[in-house]
Amino acid sequence: MIKCQVVMNAMDAFAPRYLAEDWDNVGLLIGSPAQNVHKILTCLDVTESIIDKAIAEGYDMIVSHHPFLFRSMKRINTDKPLGRMIQKLLSHNIAVFAAHTNLDTTFGGVNDVLAQKLNLTDLKPLTISYREEILKLGVNVPNDYADAVRQAICKAGAGFIDNYSDCSFQFVGEGRFTPLENATPFIGTQDKNEVVTETRIETIFPAKIKNRVIKALLKAHPYEVPAYDIIPTQNVYHENGLGRIGKLQIPMLLTEFVKMVKENLPGDTFRFVKGNDKLVQKVALCSGAGVEFLDKASMQGADTYVTGDVKYHEAQHAQELGINLIDAGHFGTEMPVVKTLATYLQNENIKNKWQIEVTADTSAQDVFTTI
Ligand SMILES: [Zn+2]
Ligand SMILES: [Zn+2]
Known part of the structure; x- marks a missing residue:
């Protein structure tokens, strides 16, 4: 058993929310991130027959491609189909999550x-629709700390270029500084200009992990005020x-x-x-x-x-x-992803020892019949 939030995080890793179109409605549409999940059903559409199946077979989370709730609602009338479905889901504590245009767009979606x-x-x-923004990081480190700082920033996610990890460039130079009155310098004394042999490390990282990389850098760097710079680049590695x-x-x-x-x-x-x-x-x-x-x-x-x-x-x-x-057909071109979604969550289940069950819906049929 796991929390719903854990499944949401795993889904975000596969089909990140930032890949969804602006008009879309993705993520957890019904339920609470804190609720427990034992059994997940993946499907194309959250129809009434899918909800009845989920209730009958004890599923507590539905992960669908098409958003169950899309247009804004002013009333929930439980005599109408949508209201009735919402009532059934809530009264059986079934969470509903959608990955829509983010799942269309993402690699492997x-x-x-x-x-x-x-x-x-x-x-x-x-x-x-999405180009990953890449930033360049340059940081000066005392030579003895170069390995530790480089490893820390790479571990935080810097240094990935296509199929290569730990990419960086470094060279040795002279750093100069004068500690002022209230400084507590790692090297040097107050009011005396210091010349220190330092290593300059340069690497790149996606803008979205900037906070994580800088946090790792500051933690591994021995200086009170490390000298580093972050520069925007025009590099493009990932396009979605x-x-x-x-x-x-x-x-x-x-x-x-x-x-x-x-x-x-x-x-x-x-x-x-x-x-x-x-x-x-x-x-x-x-x-x-x-x-x-x-x-x-x-x-x-x-x-x-x-x-x-x-x-x-x-x-x-x-x-x-x-x-x-x-x-x-809309159904024909999209239904195959339902199995892919289940396989992804099944692998996450095994890898992370969630001890849950994940099943792909195979009951859905095309709404159209051709004669
Ligand atoms: Zn569709
Ligand atoms: Zn789609």
Whole structure:
């Protein structure tokens, strides 16, 4: 058993809240961070049948992709479907957590799972909504303390560049200072200019962990007032955004690609627009309702675009652009992430000895039936 807050933290590590779009409503939507959690159900939508299943099978937390509460409410009428569902959740103490556009966007989230189902490689985000701000840190340390300070700031999260950790550069120089009246200097005496051989350490870190890095630096540094500077950089290492663009290792006919997409995705919604006579190779996608990025996909040279919720005039526009457009359904393009969510939490459960149960919902069906 664990506290709900622990699951919230783990979810934040997988799909950080800062990746959510401004209009979104993510995080803990019902319940308390302090409540106990034994059994988690992951799902796409918090429907009444999911709530009934959670009650019947003793789940105390639901982690969904679509936010259960989205629009603001002025009254909770328990005769209406939403009010009735809120009442059921509260009376059975079931917490509800949503990871929506942050889960679409994050590495390994909805769009990456969809891309994997379509056998795409060399993936990049189709849109950029978040660029990690990188800061550069330079600090002067007495030589004997250089190792300890460098290790402390790297342990706090500095020095990561792509697949490399502990990245830093250092050189030796002369530091000068004069301790004034009220100083308690680690080296030197009052009113006497000191010259000390010091090591300069330089590294980088993401702006969001600045407080942690500076705290570690100040703790490991022996000086009363360490000399350090933090400089903004234009470096970009991590970019996140909605949608993906990638390629098929082996180009295929549109008819073959369409068949593969249909076989690999769940749901009952499937139709497509032929936009060109080329073999399918460069494919863009956006899970859910992502047709708004069709022009972007075309501009980036995609021959085919996969999404859901396509309308008539949008389909016509794909033909005008000369890009194939596959509508594999909102459900079909997003349901696969439910299993990924459960697998992630199951691994966290084992790794951190939470001793809870995590299950992926497999009962949900596409709301549409195709005849
Ligand atoms: Zn989504
Ligand atoms: Zn969606």
